[in-house]
Amino acid sequence: MPNDRIHGVFNILATPFTPEGVVDTDSLRRLVNFQLELGAYGLTILGVMGEASKLTVDERQQVLAIVMDTVAGRAPIIVGTSHANPDIMIRLSREAFSAGADAVMIAPPHFDDPTDDNVLAFYERMADAFDGAIVVQDYPLVTNALLSPALLAELATRIGAIRYLKLEDPPLMQKISAIREVTDRYAIFGGLGGMFFLEELARGCAGTMTGFAFTEILVAVYKAFSAGDRQQAERIFDQYLPLIRFENQPVINLSIRKALLQRRGAIAAPTLRPPFAAIDAGTHQEIDWMLRRVGISDPTQRIHFAQE
Numbered sequence: 001m002p003n004d005r006i007h008g009v010f011n012i013l014a015t016p017f018t019p020e021g022v023v024d025t026d027s028l029r030r031l032v033n034f035q036l037e038l039g040a041y042g043l044t045i046l047g048v049m050g051e052a053s054k055l056t057v058d059e060r061q062q063v064l065a066i067v068m069d070t071v072a073g074r075a076p077i078i079v080g081t082s083h084a085n086p087d088i089m090i091r092l093s094r095e096a097f098s099a100g101a102d103a104v105m106i107a108p109p110h111f112d113d114p115t116d117d118n119v120l121a122f123y124e125r126m127a128d129a130f131d132g133a134i135v136v137q138d139y140p141l142v143t144n145a146l147l148s149p150a151l152l153a154e155l156a157t158r159i160g161a162i163r164y165l166k167l168e169d170p171p172l173m174q175k176i177s178a179i180r181e182v183t184d185r186y187a188i189f190g191g192l193g194g195m196f197f198l199e200e201l202a203r204g205c206a207g208t209m210t211g212f213a214f215t216e217i218l219v220a221v222y223k224a225f226s227a228g229d230r231q232q233a234e235r236i237f238d239q240y241l242p243l244i245r246f247e248n249q250p251v252i253n254l255s256i257r258k259a260l261l262q263r264r265g266a267i268a269a270p271t272l273r274p275p276f277a278a279i280d281a282g283t284h285q286e287i288d289w290m291l292r293r294v295g296i297s298d299p300t301q302r303i304h305f306a307q308e
Helices: 025-037 057-071 086-099 116-129 149-158 172-182 197-202 215-226 230-247 253-263 281-294
Strands: 008-012 042-045 077-080 103-106 133-138 162-167 187-190 207-210
Touching: 008 215, 025 042, 025 057, 042 057, 057 077, 057 086, 077 086, 086 103, 086 116, 116 133, 116 149, 133 149, 149 162, 149 172, 162 172, 172 187, 172 197, 187 197, 197 207, 197 215, 197 230, 207 215, 215 230, 230 253, 230 281, 253 281
Parallel strands: 008 042, 008 207, 042 077, 077 103, 103 133, 133 162, 162 187, 187 207
Antiparallel strands: none
């Protein structure tokens, strides 16, 4: 059965860098505390939006150690351990669990022939190599592997460690329902910047994993929906949906997100490691415009809602 700790809004933690491109350990600690103070139910570290693929193995170990030390058991931690080398993936997963992680998130590697049998064999190898829960990352835009509902059901049937799914394969809501028709073994989490969070919850998702810079908004939506107050959940979600949409622009989504995190005082610099697409002066002006449109006058302050 899924771990009761893994539900709700998990923030996919950005990895802060100094202007010189070095991991900014002070900002990393500040960002962890910032996200937990905003009410994040847990943190997912070293994911795609954490720029894990741009970090060395040593840097990934450094980020893991700092996050686990800073969290100090206050919230569950999911660690992204995907890597091009399966042996390194196993090593990173073992280290994550040794450090106290609640689960690891693993995407299929880039197969030359991404058949169902190859995907099954890969996850079986992972599950045999370490003890702990696995979050399957279903993100074919990045992995080039299509995980059908039938394949996902087979994975959960054959591998006891697999009970969580990070779903980013549109059309999201239709796939949620298609998975539910063939298996009830998954706690499903949405993503894609939170753009469809309300609809995902209505289809039965257990929460979301996204790096949206205003975590407290998604937390308020989740709490209202879980309490049965769908009208309040809809009101909050609809008010801030323009900001969610704007932040999740293709190509520059992480650049915008880090700019917002800097404006919120959560990180010192919005630096990304190459390759990345920078945002121009016009985008910065649009951020100002967007914040005004949704009623955020001071992004450094936590947004409070009626049910708090």
